[in-house]
Amino acid sequence: MEPLEIAERLKERFPEEVLDVIEFRGQVSVVVRRERIKEICRYLHDEPGINMNYLSDLCGVDYLGRRGFRFEVVYNLYSLIHRHRIRIKALVPEDDPSIDSVTEIWKGANWHERETYDMFGIVFKGHPDLRRILLPEDWEGFPLRKDYPVTGPEGWEWKGFEEVKRLHEHDREWNIT
Amino acid sequence: MEKTRLGDNSRVTTRELTLNMGPQHPATHGVLRLVLELDGETIVKCTPYVGYLHRGVEKHTEQLNYLQIIPHTDRLDYISSMANNIGYCVAVERLFGIKVPERAQYIRTIVAEVTRILSHLLWLGTHALDIGAMTVFLYCFREREKLQQLLERLCGARLTVSYTRIGGVKKDVDQQWLEDLYAFTEEFPMRIEQYETLIDKNRIWLKRTKGIGVITAEEAINMGLSGPVIRGSGVPYDVRKFMPYCVYDKVKWEVPTGKNGDIYDRYRVRMEEFRQSNSIIRQCIEQIPDGPIMADAPKFVLPPKDAVLTNMEQLIHHFVLITKGPMTAPEGEIYVATEVPKGELGFYIVSDGTGRPYRLRIRPPSFVHISALPRLCEGGLVADVIANIGSIDIVMGECDR
Numbered sequence: 165m166e167p168l169e170i171a172e173r174l175k176e177r178f179p180e181e182v183l184d185v186i187e188f189r190g191q192v193s194v195v196v197r198r199e200r201i202k203e204i205c206r207y208l209h210d211e212p213g214i215n216m217n218y219l220s221d222l223c224g225v226d227y228l229g230r231r232g233f234r235f236e237v238v239y240n241l242y243s244l245i246h247r248h249r250i251r252i253k254a255l256v257p258e259d260d261p262s263i264d265s266v267t268e269i270w271k272g273a274n275w276h277e278r279e280t281y282d283m284f285g286i287v288f289k290g291h292p293d294l295r296r297i298l299l300p301e302d303w304e305g306f307p308l309r310k311d312y313p314v315t316g317p318e319g320w321e322w323k324g325f326e327e328v329k330r331l332h333e334h335d336r337e338w339n340i341t
Numbered sequence: 342m343e344k345t346r347l348g349d350n351s352r353v354t355t356r357e358l359t360l361n362m363g364p365q366h367p368a369t370h371g372v373l374r375l376v377l378e379l380d381g382e383t384i385v386k387c388t389p390y391v392g393y394l395h396r397g398v399e400k401h402t403e404q405l406n407y408l409q410i411i412p413h414t415d416r417l418d419y420i421s422s423m424a425n426n427i428g429y430c431v432a433v434e435r436l437f438g439i440k441v442p443e444r445a446q447y448i449r450t451i452v453a454e455v456t457r458i459l460s461h462l463l464w465l466g467t468h469a470l471d472i473g474a475m476t477v478f479l480y481c482f483r484e485r486e487k488l489q490q491l492l493e494r495l496c497g498a499r500l501t502v503s504y505t506r507i508g509g510v511k512k513d514v515d516q517q518w519l520e521d522l523y524a525f526t527e528e529f530p531m532r533i534e535q536y537e538t539l540i541d542k543n544r545i546w547l548k549r550t551k552g553i554g555v556i557t558a559e560e561a562i563n564m565g566l567s568g569p570v571i572r573g574s575g576v577p578y579d580v581r582k583f584m585p586y587c588v589y590d591k592v593k594w595e596v597p598t599g600k601n602g603d604i605y606d607r608y609r610v611r612m613e614e615f616r617q618s619n620s621i622i623r624q625c626i627e628q629i630p631d632g633p634i635m636a637d638a639p640k641f642v643l644p645p646k647d648a649v650l651t652n653m654e655q656l657i658h659h660f661v662l663i664t665k666g667p668m669t670a671p672e673g674e675i676y677v678a679t680e681v682p683k684g685e686l687g688f689y690i691v692s693d694g695t696g697r698p699y700r701l702r703i704r705p706p707s708f709v710h711i712s713a714l715p716r717l718c719e720g721g722l723v724a725d726v727i728a729n730i731g732s733i734d735i736v737m738g739e740c741d742r
Contacts, residue, residue: 188673189435218578219565220678221687221704240676240689240704244562244578251676272565275712283399298392298741307400314404 167192170214170250178204183255193251198237201254202264208241208250209269216241216250222266222276224284228310234258235286239266256286265291283308302326357385360723364393368471368727371737373711379723387718387726389711394741399701406666406696407433407507408643415501417686417703418739420463423456423492424681426505431586432677432688433507437641437670443588444632445509450587451522451625452495452504454618458529459488460682460734461611461618468608468731469540472549477539484532491522506643507667508636519626526623533615550605554717554729557602564713567706568684569610570733574602580680592624604732611734641667666696683707683734707733707740 171185171194181204184195196204208216221240228234233255242249256263265288266273277288278297285306288294296303302325305312363374372393378386398417402410414429415422427449434441441449466481489499495518496504496511504511540546556566561574571578579596581589597613599606636642643662644655661668672694678687684706691700710733717729 189438189675191675193674217562220685221676221689221702223689223702223704225691225700225702238689238702240687244576244583247583249676251674270565271560271563272709272712275708279708298395300392307397312400314400 165213165246165248167248167250170208170248173211173214174204174208177207191249191251193253195253195255198254198256198263201237201252202266202269204252205239205266205269208252213246215243215245218242218244219266219270219272219276220249222273222280224280224286224308226284226308226310232257235261235284237263237280237286261285262287262289264289267291282306285309300325300327355380362726364390369730370467370735371740373730373735373737373740375714375718375726377718377723377726382722382724384718384721384723384726387715389714391708391711391737392741394737396742398742399703402698402701404697407641407670407698408663408666410698410701411505411507412501412503415503416738417705417742418460418681418683418707418736419500420736421456421460421682422500422502423452423504424460424679425686426503427453427587428677428679428681428686429688430505430507431679432675432690434636435677436673436675436690436692437507437638437667439508439636439638439641441509441636442633443630444513445634445636446588447625447629448510448514448634449505450589450592451514451622451629452492453587454621454625455488455492455522457618457682458615459485459492461615462488464611464682464731464734465536465608468728468734469546471727471731472546474540474543474546477536480532480536480539484529487525491518491525494518506635508638508642509634513634519629522622523626526619526626529619530616533612533619537612547605549725549728550608550732551603552601553604553721553725554732555601555603556713556717560716561602561713564716565709566684566713567709568680568682568734569607569614570684570710570713572596572610573599573607575600580678580685584678586677586679588625589621591628592621594621604728607732640669668696670694670696678704681706683736683739684710703742705739705742707735707737711735711740 171192174194175182181196181200182194186193208214220242223238225236225238235256237254237256239252254263265277277291280286281294282296282299283306358379360377360379362377363369364372374390376388377384398413402413411426414425417425462481462485466478469477493499496502556574558574558576561571561576575598577596577598582596594617597610599610644659648655649659670692672692674691676687676689678685686706687704689702690698693699718726
């Protein structure tokens with residue numbers, strides 16, 4: 165099926181949710197509201213003829229300074245059965261950066277969502293294990309946000325890893341030097 | 342969790358043991374850390390910790406122009422840097438709408454397949470070494486050395502090659518290079534048979550790989566696995582066939598698949614890929630046409646070096662492209678996947694019309710494969726963890742970025 169056709173069917177099924185359809189270089193992005201993202205993904209995954217059974221990629225994008233919705237969560241979907249691709253972009257506001265998790269639909273979303281949380285601070289509701297993944301657990305800030313400086317925040321000093329500190333405490337307790 | 346055994350040892354209690362493996366461990370292929378919860382020798386829970394090699398490549402690339410990012414892609418999966426270069430350049434070319442000349446496409450296909458052989462040779466050597474077959478490692482490195490020397494002759498580097506450019510490749514191949522590579526492909530099928538005689542009938546190898554680390558086709562698709570891992574489970578998903586790029590649609594080749602989805606099948610798939618890659622290289626060398634190696638798109642593509650040194654306009658043009666990047670990049674976003682030796686490497690680029698990408702997301706196959714590691718290991722034995730890590734063929738530089 166042509167990607168624009170899928171976008172049309174999605175629009176028919178969720179007229180309230182679909183905000184925009186963008187085509188660029190033969191790839192189609194569908195901009196949607198975040199509230200019913202799980203239903204939309206479930207529909208795309210299960211609907212005969214669409215069957216988006218392969219989650220290629222899930223990531224976040226920060227559009228700092230854009231009015232209304234600062235973040236986007238981008239789902240790059242592919243169907244191994246029908247060999248077509250579509251991109252879903254869910255809008256996420258700055259004051260409440262959260263969205264429903266899709267790990268129940270694609271297990272592969274688990275680590276991608278953790279990374280998006282790690283880098284953008286977007287909370288995925290219903291995620292089984294939402295922890296930081298690439299950065300240490302006590303890291304402050306979300307590095308891939310556009311207002312996070314490349315050189316690190318001013319006056320910032322590294323305090324060491326929590327894990328290592330715990331290890332030292334353990335050593336002291338057992339009198340290991 | 343404590344439980345009391347009945348019988349004579351009624352007062353003996355057993356407890357689950359937590360075992361830390363890595364991040365500095367020779368068999369985890371880099372800085373991967375696993376925390377294993379054991380009940381005797383059986384793994385109850387496996388938790389991978391990644392990020393020890395995180396360098397913030399995605400953040401860094403937002404500060405660089407499109408040309409400057411190519412060396413950064415080398416350092417993702419540093420075993421197959423050529424394939425990463427090609428993946429990135431294909432994505433940027435699709436974004437800019439550049440058509441790459443035929444000869445450059447053929448050269449790219451050849452070096453991509455050389456890289457696949459290189460990567461799989463390293464995988465075979467280290468995987469067999471992990472399991473206990475030492476000899477294969479030495480044999481694999483013999484062939485690796487020959488190919489590495491060919492790459493060195495082509496672009497001056499063995500590991501971080503940065504060979505492709507946006508719109509083509511850096512340097513043309515000469516006839517002698519092609520002939521030497523062709524001579525290698527004539528000899529290589531016999532070498533593959535040598536590896537197979539070393540391990541394929543080895544009872545220890547078979548016992549340690551057959552029926553271990555099984556993942557079904559449905560699960561593999563659902564978890565987003567790719568490359569030889571998903572093909573080992575019987576799903577013929579190969580980006581080169583599904584969404585052809587370069588000249589993969591002009592040569593004859595097959596996608597090898599397994600049936601059981603265990604470590605042995607993943608091994609078989611990679612061994613067959615050796616033969617397929619070998620055949621693709623041969624066909625490409627036979628078919629390669631003459632012609633230019635860089636696209637004719639002066640707004641995006643660097644001018645040839647001799648023109649830069651003799652022509653004033655070209656020099657200015659070169660200077661602007663290098664310092665500011667292609668200022669006429671179209672606005673839009675694109676996701677392009679390519680098949681690197683480890684699996685599907687995707688680049689999602691958001692362009693805001695400036696010379697730098699607004700957001701460059703790298704979808705690394707190793708990252709996704711490590712997320713499936715608990716599924717492969719849980720319920721198995723401690724010794725099989727090593728075999729499982731080897732079978733999914735990970736590189737931490739790519740996983741952590």
